[in-house]
Every structure is written in structure tokens, then in C-alpha cells.
Amino acid sequence: MTETTPTRVVTERRGHVLLIGFNRPEKRNAADFALLQQLSLAYGELDRDPDLRVGLVHALGDHFTAGLDLADVGPRLGAHGLDMVPEGGLNPWQVDGQSVSKPVVMAVQGTCLTLGIELILASDIAIAAESTVFGQIEVSRGILPFGGATLRLPRTVGWGNAMRWLLTGDMFNAAEALRIGLVQEIVPDGTQFERALALAERIAAQAPLAVQATLANARTAVRDGDAAAEADLQPELARLAATTDARVGMESFLSRVPAVFQGR
Missing domain, CATH: 3.90.226.10 (2-enoyl-CoA Hydratase; Chain A, domain 1)
Incomplete structure (x- = not known):
């Protein structure tokens, strides 16, 4: 057995x-x-x-x-x-x-x-x-x-x-x-x-890609220092701004309707 x-x-x-x-x-x-x-x-x-x-x-x-x-x-x-x-x-x-x-x-x-x-x-x-x-x-x-x-x-x-x-x-x-x-x-x-x-x-309920990017950047600052985290900020902002979730977030802001994020 x-x-x-x-x-x-x-x-x-x-x-x-x-x-x-x-x-x-x-x-x-x-x-x-x-x-x-x-x-x-x-x-x-x-x-x-x-x-x-x-x-x-x-x-x-x-x-x-x-x-x-x-x-x-x-x-x-x-x-x-x-x-x-x-x-x-x-x-x-x-x-x-x-x-x-x-x-x-x-x-x-x-x-x-x-x-x-x-x-x-x-x-x-x-x-x-x-x-x-x-x-x-x-x-x-x-x-x-x-x-x-x-x-x-x-x-x-x-x-x-x-x-x-x-x-x-x-x-x-x-x-x-x-x-x-x-x-x-x-x-x-x-x-x-x-x-x-x-x-x-x-x-x-928040935009998951944005949550993960925020978490990753904070960890980079702790692990590698402020300069490393700062270097990632603008590239990450550009990446996130091109996502569907960023569009959904903006539409939610304008319409005052709660956002339903898709993770993409």
C-alpha cells in the first residue's frame, strides 16, 4: 500500500x-x-x-x-x-x-x-x-x-x-x-x-500589471538602490500607458464608472 x-x-x-x-x-x-x-x-x-x-x-x-x-x-x-x-x-x-x-x-x-x-x-x-x-x-x-x-x-x-x-x-x-x-x-x-x-x-480590483510594476519598482529600490529604481520609472510608465488597462482606467476616470481591469 x-x-x-x-x-x-x-x-x-x-x-x-x-x-x-x-x-x-x-x-x-x-x-x-x-x-x-x-x-x-x-x-x-x-x-x-x-x-x-x-x-x-x-x-x-x-x-x-x-x-x-x-x-x-x-x-x-x-x-x-x-x-x-x-x-x-x-x-x-x-x-x-x-x-x-x-x-x-x-x-x-x-x-x-x-x-x-x-x-x-x-x-x-x-x-x-x-x-x-x-x-x-x-x-x-x-x-x-x-x-x-x-x-x-x-x-x-x-x-x-x-x-x-x-x-x-x-x-x-x-x-x-x-x-x-x-x-x-x-x-x-x-x-x-x-x-x-x-x-x-x-x-x-486594481490594474494587475500596474500593481505588479509598482511592487517590482519598490523592490528594486530596496534591493538595488534608488538610482536603479529611478532608471526603470519612465520605461515602465511608457509600457503601462500602452496597455488596455490604462485605457480602461482613463475611461473610468472620465465616466466615473468603476473600472474592470483585464490584466492586459
Whole structure:
């Protein structure tokens, strides 16, 4: 009898939004190797499919994630780290030189440890339930964060704030996450998914090529500096101005009728 791979990540299309849900609630959504691979495949689907415009990452159960399931993943660590991205996938933490081209919104609750924080840092907007607790606790386990926290947390929250949490492994609450800019909104417990979905759908209603170009230019500025981003502005403006969506946007402006963008 062949053993089947458990479903660790569930996906659902909601219009132009791809819902990506952690599905290991009995283990507080700790990420085993199957979850890592399935999450990578979901990100690959989001990136490839032109009908999908935004990803929304959430979690089933009471907790977003307890972090890495070291018992399952630890033995898979090799001399060059962890190879977890199957063919057709894309590294959700985007620390291998390839980035997802579309925005990702996140809804977190309960416990959000290690790779959960790093997934927030690799995404674009994060909504937290008010009782969420966070922790970048790798130094307490004898390893370092390897999903981008050392790169992105200092840039996002400032050096001192980042070192306060990276080097101590201490836990912090949603209010602190909001104060330092790790999350963008705190909402009552149980409403984080609905709020994140509303934002994802708002983004999905905009011109998708323009959204993707805006995201790409902002990333260029962060990664390569202002001069590189500035050099792209006029060529990207000319490219977008020639699209059907730019015509639709202008017609909407003149007629005051809401635009329905086509992504071309």
C-alpha cells in the first residue's frame, strides 16, 4: 500500500485571490517538509497563473505556525542547507534570488514563530489578531534564522528593534509587532482573515500589471538602490500607458464608472 502525502496546505481561488492555508492545526501548523513543499507549489501557482492577482496566506486552527518541525526537517538538512522547492514551486521566503511577482497579504493569529515572521517579512501586508504572540527564537535552538529575518527585519523595523528580538529569542505581542512595523493592522481575534481578504480583494480590483510594476519598482529600490529604481520609472510608465488597462482606467476616470481591469 502506497503512503499518500498529507495535505498540509489547502488552496482555494476566490475570484482573482488565491487563498493559501496552513493545514496542520493539530501541530500548531508547525512546518514539516510536506508543508514547506506544498507551500512552495502554491506560491509557484500564484506566480504563474495570469488570472491570479494576489495571494492571501492564512492558517487553519488557533495558531498561525509554531515554526519549523525540526524533528521532521532536521534530518533533511544537508551541507548546503535545505532543498525544499520542488519543480514548479517558488521559495515563499524568497531568499534564493527569485521573488513572487504578485502581492501577498497575510492573516496571522495565535502563535507566530520563526518562519512565520519571516514569511510576513517576505510578504507585503500583514494583519494580526490582537492576541497573536511572535518570536524569532532560533538562537534558543542553536541555529540562526535562515528564511530572511537577518536580511529583512533590520530593514523593516530598524537595527535596534531587530536585534532586540533576533538576539534574545524573546516573545513579543501584537502591539509590539505593530509598533515596530512588522504588521500593519491589529484586529479583534477571529476577524483577521476577513480583514486580510478585504484588503486582498481591494488590491485585486486594481490594474494587475500596474500593481505588479509598482511592487517590482519598490523592490528594486530596496534591493538595488534608488538610482536603479529611478532608471526603470519612465520605461515602465511608457509600457503601462500602452496597455488596455490604462485605457480602461482613463475611461473610468472620465465616466466615473468603476473600472474592470483585464490584466492586459
